[in-house]
Amino acid sequence: MKRIIDNIWLCLFGFVVVATTLFLLAPLLMVLVMSFDGRSFVGRFPPPSLSLQWYAKFFSDDYFLDGLWTSITLGLSTAAAATVLGTGAALFLDRTRFRGRHFLIALFLSPLIVPHIVLGFGLLVLLRHAGLDNVFLSLLIGHVVVTIPYAIRIVLTSLQGLKANLVEAAMALGATEYRAIWDVVLPLSRTGVVAASVVALAVSMDEVTMSVFLIDPFTYTLSTALFATMRDSFNLVIAAASVLLMGITCMAVLLLDRLVGLDRIAGQGDR
């Protein structure tokens, strides 16, 4: 009897894993296939013929290309800024103990739970009030606000996995605290820092809700452009663009993996 119940549980867990995987992968696969659809209208799945027409349409449309360019530059700038600021904040939070530290951590992480629509509206009001009318800069500020909690969280976690007295060991050998962090802590938390930048890039490329508050007709991101297109004419350029977005993120991960060697250093400096 015990064994039967045990087996039922195992089957249930197995089913959940399979179902989750399916729901995660099925839409991606469908989008991937549909983006190569040979028909000129949105028809039933699977497509009877394949072509690159939607990609051609995408790359011949300046509306999308402008958006893509903005998304890439914005994504990279956001990733850079969020990683630097987030790493700094995480180092500070990890190396100090003071009253209100936990409050500060909660505050830094709050953009994770505050709806982006609230953040977008709030930022719009604030930035206009402050007289900032540069749309790209507004978008950058917004995206950094949204991505920095991820960066802090990820770097903080990787810092907490390090031996607490690594800095002391370096200081006893003649390093200043700043130097010890640079020589020992940062190299050992490299995995976290890199992961933070990848997540920041991905989140920035994906962000729509807040961005729609901050864009104007001349400066907009690819995702907001896709969103706007989808509302008035649903065609498969969106699928092609989505595949491109996925491709860019995957490339970024692979490239960073190559450059930094994520596997090689993973697991070093653990407790």
Next chain:
Amino acid sequence: MLSPSSALVVDLRNVTKTYGTVVAVESLSFGVRTGECVSLLGPSGCGKTSTLRLIAGFEDWDAGTIQISGVSMQGKRPYERNVGLVFQDYVLFPHMTVEDNVAYGLRRRGVAKAERSRRIAAMLDLVKLGAYGTRYPRQLSGGEQQRVAIARALVTEPEVLLLDEPLSNLDAKLRVEVRTEIKEILRRVGITTIIVTHDQEEAMSMADRIVVLNKGKLMQEGAPGQIYNQPANRFTADFIGRMNWIAGTVVERDRLDLGHQHAMSVKQLGAGVGQRVEVGIRPERLQLSAGPPGGGAANVLPVVVSGVEDLGSDVHYRVIAAGEIPLVVAEKNSGRPLLALGDTAHVAFEPEHCIVLPNDRDQTTTRERSPA
């Protein structure tokens, strides 16, 4: 007796350190002379690691002075001192090779490349890791990692080397071996050393002098043999080795009544007739014999065996002496048949092996320095 402070490499005077309301170190004074190996010994929470951290410069103290080579360390950061430190868990830099680990201190001190390579090679040879320079710490055993940590700390030629529980991360068998190795390395370098440990065997085997700490206070200071044979207080007597305590009433200047018509002689009781005192005696100072002992031992008490612990080379007996005094007797395993549970026997011991302590138990704090 006291050497002038100039001869002391490390000199602590009345150092007090508190964390909030907890007193970690209380008015602690001791010194370490050039080339000497001193052990800070005490149970966990006795303030020994706090003391080490104060000397290394990781924390500030509240009162007193700490000098290294005659220079006050007040407000000096770790990198402004010349102190070598080996952590309990070594804390090697996992992303650097053995060579780079050892090189780190030299780099931070701006030693030129040629000189650096020479000193690293010499140091790795000293710790017998000459062929391991390009390996990473994770590729080394615990004992090897520790030798790298020692090399890394020694290569900058510090004025004093601090070792925090150097053997606690090794298994029992390896411990004795590594202990000998470390001792040999320290001897060859001739460096002034402070070893923090809770293990009395470690302290006794490695140190020239032991500083016994309890609850942040100095309990006794002296050579290992002196601490063992002449403990100054109940805490030291119990913490270093095992101690049997026999309570009795003083009936004569050197005679103690144990009740039930039993009595024993003690050298120099130092207490008035009629007073209750406790007398300590080490387990290996007691001689157990099945029949009445010959040779006219001064003190003989009848015992009943209540427990036998056969440790191979030694046998530990738990016995009840004179009807009610529990004693532990340590005997070498001489090959003759062991006594069994419930056997009656006799213990014999000499008055001069009895340790009489002042009445005010744990509170006593004494300073004994061996002549310089």
